[in-house]
Amino acid sequence: PYLEDFMDNTKRSLHAVDITSPKNGRFFFQSKILFSGNLRLTQATDFKINIYDNNTNRYIGDQPLDSLIVTGAFTDSFCTFETTYDSVLNEGLYYFTLETMDNDEPLYVGKFYRKNLELSDQ
16 A cells, blocks of 8 residues: 555656556566566666565565666667566565666556466366
8 A cells, every 4th residue: 555655646757657568457477577668867877676565664674575677778868668577476466666776766656466377177
């Protein structure tokens, strides 16, 4: 619930963030999770994607389950990025933050679900 409050605030970010994957609330049945999108930046910079479970204390204590460093393609004040995360995540709800390397203030907060694909014996 804590990160849910940030989701609405970061959508109004000055950086005009457009996350194309994962869309909020999407279910992933495979271990590979695609992160991609576009954001407006004043200069080229690397940024990070932090992944959290729904334990509020992890976010408050800055203890993500995992982090990805992303280098995007920068042209005309826009940065486009795409990276695949080969997850080892258990089933459940997860949040992710998109942050610049020099600022812990999230540019974007999103969520996704990890679910195992159950195959029927029939």
